Amino acid sequence: MAAVNLKQLAKILNLSISTVSKALRDSHEIGDATKERVLAKAKEMDYTPNPFASGLRRNKSKTIAVVVPEVANNYFSLAINGIERIAQENDYHVLIYLTHEDIEKEKGIMKHLENKRVDGVLMSVTMNTSNQTHLSDFQQKGIPIVFFDRICHEIETAKITTDDYISGINATKHLIENNCKDIAFLSLGDEISIMQKRKSGYLEELHKNNMEVKPERVIKCGNDDEHNYALVKKLLTGKNKPDGIFASVEKLAITTYQVCRELNMNIPNDVKIICFSNLETASLLSPSLSTITQPAYNIGKTAAEVMFKYLDKNKTYIPNENIVLQSTLHIRESSQQIV
Amino acid sequence: MAAVNLKQLAKILNLSISTVSKALRDSHEIGDATKERVLAKAKEMDYTPNPFASGLRRNKSKTIAVVVPEVANNYFSLAINGIERIAQENDYHVLIYLTHEDIEKEKGIMKHLENKRVDGVLMSVTMNTSNQTHLSDFQQKGIPIVFFDRICHEIETAKITTDDYISGINATKHLIENNCKDIAFLSLGDEISIMQKRKSGYLEELHKNNMEVKPERVIKCGNDDEHNYALVKKLLTGKNKPDGIFASVEKLAITTYQVCRELNMNIPNDVKIICFSNLETASLLSPSLSTITQPAYNIGKTAAEVMFKYLDKNKTYIPNENIVLQSTLHIRESSQQIV
């Protein structure tokens, strides 16, 4: 029942606590015969070190935190998958925290993590994280952060992203090539870096094609699904409807599908759609959804690998580094001109 | 930079360490004036207790673990969402572990958790978890487990499930009412309880309608997507095809959609489909997918609530309790007779 500890092990083995401890950690100070005796007994008694005691003593938690806006989301859950894999390989534990896009919650979570509960934090910030003092304060405590996807430029550390600007260009170019004359961009807030990059790509490509850049074509959506629905419905209801929609995140594309269904609009005849998405059922939708798909699993995996690269060396300072992975464009029915 | 601790706070305040500690915990032994002075200074210095020190001393981790097969899955991510919400409300932290349906990984994870790293475990077992000695062993260590969805009958504790048997009956009945004469059941393994219940409902309803119960209509799928694809393809290729498919989990329905697409089979004309699923895009699929939808968020929430009910009382023993939540049937195009 009760977990066995070093003291009990030592008593049974007739050795001192420190000898047992050192033997278990394979110290050179301990003779081979003793080591084997200790190992065998430890296994027999099912000894595992108390993580709080060793955490306290060594000032290491063997734990990282993942702070993300949500988990019921294909992108983040895949990223977590990658992170968890690397963590297990490194014998680390993964704490998970959800901000639900709430900057106050994000601040509270970081506050909770300041006391060395974790050795490092992997995070994707809130759509509302414009002020980042809570993040630089956090770094000051000596706990490293690695950002993935939704990064914070101002914080010096490693950042894993995808080629959002290029993807923005490619998606827009694709819509233009399929005869779209008036493309709207559905943004998620406008604070965060990925939105700015995706939007830049969109604007740049419009510009390059001498298409008019109308500010009202950039729709600033948010975290409230009903409000987003209303925004998209309004966009598609007036007489000045766009003939193409570039959704910056998956859920806005889904909302658009739902709006089109209600308004009896045909995709892609009435409006063409492309979006950033990791939806596994994209090809089964009606019509199948064209996507820019980020390598979510690898993003998480890479972020974790970078973190462990520094944790292994006991470095709490991670210098600026931008790792950019490539997204892939999957053209399906929703964005294609029907010939 | 360095985190401030009790000793430093005490020195600055010219008080003893224990006085400061007690003041912070609002002990009656400390005078009001002193309390205020301490609180103010603690806030000013941004003091937060070291979780390892207090964890060690009080033998409490303020952490629970969630052990699930996967996270890139709508059901589990919603459940995690519910769990995390309740954990945050209770000032608890959430560790996450993925088994990837691997029983050996599950055993290893439980082994890792035995040493009081967590105060409790919420879990959904692997599809291969038939032998549960690693779980009863774990319980013996004095750490409570609460099961949700994929439960372990033999372990005495609280179990949160949905009315899978009834849902199995309803789904099957629905297919029969829509003229299916030969319904296949896609199972995920056959060890775990939910599969047995869903299958029982399926078999029972066939029986009630005097339909032949062919053993080869129960397809035992697994964790290998390609293998599942082959199994479903074989099922739908021969001359003795079923005209209805009841998929026990979401991913098997998606596989079935993909197979039908390859085989150029029309859903629901050639074969009707219904499945357990929390897919948010079910209604946008082509054709829209009929589902039995479990209240995943509430299942997670409930599991966490039950856990905290006992943790609050410092009870490590949770008596048997079966909490059954209701799933809802969403009839869409994939399962309906076209008139």
Added chain:
DNA sequence: TAAAATTACTACATCGTTTGCGTAAATAGT
């Protein structure tokens, strides 16, 4: 008014590990 009780604090042992230092005994070096 002496004894009892309360108040407001401090000292210290403790949780389980880790690790620097000390020390006998065994081995090596000259």
Added chain:
DNA sequence: ACTATTTACGCAAACGATGTAGTAATTTTA
């Protein structure tokens, strides 16, 4: 053979917070 060095272990002090058992000083009670 006598001093170095190495080997193999034990002692004890941390790590930071908690809580029991004190202890003066003050207040209450009989």
